[in-house]
Amino acid sequence: MPFSHATKLGIYERDAACVRCGAPALGHGRHAHHRWLAGQGGPDIPSNGVRLGFACHEWAHSRRRLAEAAGWILRRTPRLVPAEVAFWSQPVQAWILAADDFTWAYWDRQPPPPEGALAA
Numbered sequence: 001m002p003f004s005h006a007t008k009l010g011i012y013e014r015d016a017a018c019v020r021c022g023a024p025a026l027g028h029g030r031h032a033h034h035r036w037l038a039g040q041g042g043p044d045i046p047s048n049g050v051r052l053g054f055a056c057h058e059w060a061h062s063r064r065r066l067a068e069a070a071g072w073i074l075r076r077t078p079r080l081v082p083a084e085v086a087f088w089s090q091p092v093q094a095w096i097l098a099a100d101d102f103t104w105a106y107w108d109r110q111p112p113p114p115e116g117a118l119a120a
Contacts, residue, residue, distance in 0.1 A: 001038055001044050002038070002044070003034075003044050003049055004044065007032070007044060007045070007046055007049065008032040008049075010046055011046060011049040011050065011051055011102075012030060012032065012051055013102070014046070014051075014098065014102045014103075014104060015050060015051035015089070015091075016091065017051065017091045018030070018051060018052050018053040018056050018090075018091075019050045019051055019052060019056075019072065019087060019088065019089045019090060019091070019096075020052055020053075020056040020059070020060070020070070020090055020117075020118070021053060021055075021056050021090060021119030022090045022091040023053050023056075028054075029053050029054055030051055030052070030053060030054075031051070031052050031053070031054055031057045032049045032050075032051060033050050033051070033052045033057055033060065033072065034048055034049060035048050035049065035050055035071065035073060035074045035082055035085070035087065036048050036074040036080060036082055037073065037074075040076045041076070042074075042076075042082075045100050046098060046100045046101070046102050047081075047082040047083035047098045047099055047100050048074075048082040049098075050072055050087055050098075052072070056119065059119075060072050060073055061073075063116075063117075066113070066114060066116050066117040067117065069113045069114050069117055070087065070088040070113035070118075071085055071086055071087030071088055071095070071113075072087055072088075083097065083098065083099055083100060084097070085097075086107035086109075088112065088113045088117070088118075090119065092106075094106050094107075094108070095107040095108065095109075095110055
């Protein structure tokens with residue numbers, strides 16, 4: 001199920017740029033990506049979404065392990081709660097915990113993702 005229009009706009013505003021490469025990813029060059037994939041039952045809630053440009057979105061799906069290491073794709077587990085799993089934001093240079101009210105907080109309890117996960 002896709003995110004609602006309002007949820008997409010909230011994710012775009014919250015993340016401000018592609019969380020992988022930092023590009024503004026404006027207009028049709030942006031994608032509200034389900035971290036817990038929609039095809040696996042991922043919910044259409046703000047904490048489950050990140051803003052990716054189209055090229056970075058394709059990258060995340062083709063390099064799943066690196067995307068998982070950065071929190072941009074979540075492995076389905078019985079008690080998965082997206083708001084409790086941080087994702088790396090390259091523009092902010094920090095791990096972020098996203099809430100379902102479109103707010104976020106820094107999460108400093110893990111090292112940066114592997115170098116291969118970050119855009120060149």
